[in-house]
Amino acid sequence: MTTAEVKRPVSVKETQTGTLPRMAPLNVPFLRRIQTMALLTYSLETTILLSLFSFVCAIPLFWPLVIGYIIFSIMDESSENGSRRWEWLRNLTVWKHFVDYFPVRLIKEADLDPTKNYIFGYHPHGIIAFGAAAGFMTEGAGISKLFPGITATLLTLSSNFKIPFHRDFLLWMGACSVSRKSCTNILQSKPGNAIVIAVGGASESLNARPGVINLTLKRRLGFVRIAVETGARLVPVLSFGENEIYNQLNNESGSSIRHFQKKLQQTFGFTTPFFHGRGVFNYDIGLLPHRRPINVIIGEPIVPPVGISEKDKEEAVRRLHGQYMQALRDLYDKYKDTYATNRIKDMEFIE
Structure with a gap:
């Protein structure tokens, strides 16, 4: 496949031409x-x-083990307390191949002090956040070598830790719940921790399409509030290419598709973008992502204010949130002509 084929987004219309x-x-x-x-x-x-x-479960001989596992899973709070990270699994060669598929590349703007804690805000979420998983849940892109002394923990929906066996895989890979309790526990456990949050979440995934970066961030204050309360530094992370790896059906605001997706999100807490990528044996139809580079820019940390009274906390949160949004804008302006040459429009904060 040529370079042009890798970079050029394939539209739904093209796949229907025959x-x-x-x-x-x-x-x-x-x-x-x-x-x-x-x-x-x-x-x-x-x-x-x-x-x-x-x-x-279908083998009666294993039922006592299954019952014990289910009871353990219900009582286990590892997803709220820092996972059961297994570095051997995170360092398997398969993850290097996983990263090289796109490829995913981590680019840092500054070193991080391992005596401090950090909150990485990952943007955009994309359809599945492959860049976040490859870059921060595995060692395929060399996150621990890039930031010595920093333990990166990718956070995901709490519902993922209710799925048998899958929950254990996530915990071994160092992932944790994105709940407020989990964030606080990890950041207060020891210095050198960095939690990674795809801030835009399900809402942002509905706007993920090649050539645009529409961020759901204006009213996302929770992670900033945690930074103020715990003293963790905020680190803006901007992923060029996350939105390029899938195409999504037209779901403009007001459309029946968007209405259905929003209703699903309100009811179940998650939603489903209608997307397509490529297949194993073809380049245009399937659920695998396209081979397009994902360049993840990790910005300089923003230090939250200290000694803030409860009365002034919300104002401090809003000021810090404004600084964070501006830092994201600065990252975009700095790198857009290098990594977003096929953009349709510039990055926009839409919600």
Whole structure:
């Protein structure tokens, strides 16, 4: 596949012309096949582990173990207290292939003091936040070498820790719940911790499409409030390419699709973007992401105010939030002509 093919977003309209999909040639280099297999394995992890759990449940001999596991899972609070990180798993070679599929590259603006704690705000969320998972939940991109002494913890929905076996995989990979309790516990446990939050969440995923970065941030104050309360430094993280790896059906505000997605989010706490990427054997139709580079810029830390009274806390939160938004804007302006050359418009804070 040529460079032009990698960079050029493929529209839904193009896939319906009859000339597509473009099939992958048989002589694809073996290393690229390994990278695709690594990504496919990560993408199917939940399905594979749920199938394994169902298989175990179907064997009466294992029922006592299953009952014990379920009781343990209900009582276990590891997702709220810092996970059960297994560095051997995070350092497996498969994650290097996973990162190289896109590839994902981490670029830092400044060193981080390991005697302090940090909150990384990851933007944009994209459809599935592959850049966040590859960069911060594995060592494939070298996060621990980039920031010695810093332990990065990717935070995800609490509901993910209710899925049998999948919850254990997340905990071993160092992921935790994005609940307020979890954030506070991790940041107050020891110095050198950095929690990573895809701030825009499900709402932002509905606006993820190639060529634009529309951020849901204007009213997202919770992570800033935690920074003020714990003294953790805020680190803006801007991912160029996260929105490029999938195409999404038109779901403009007011459309029936957007109405359905918002209703789903209000009811269940999550929503489903209607997206498509590529397949294993073709370049245009499927649920795998396109091979397009994701460059993750990790900005300079912003120090929160100290000694703020309860009376002045909300005002301090709003000022810090404004500083954070401006820092994101500065990162975008600095790197947009390098990593967003195919942009349709400039980054915008829409909600």
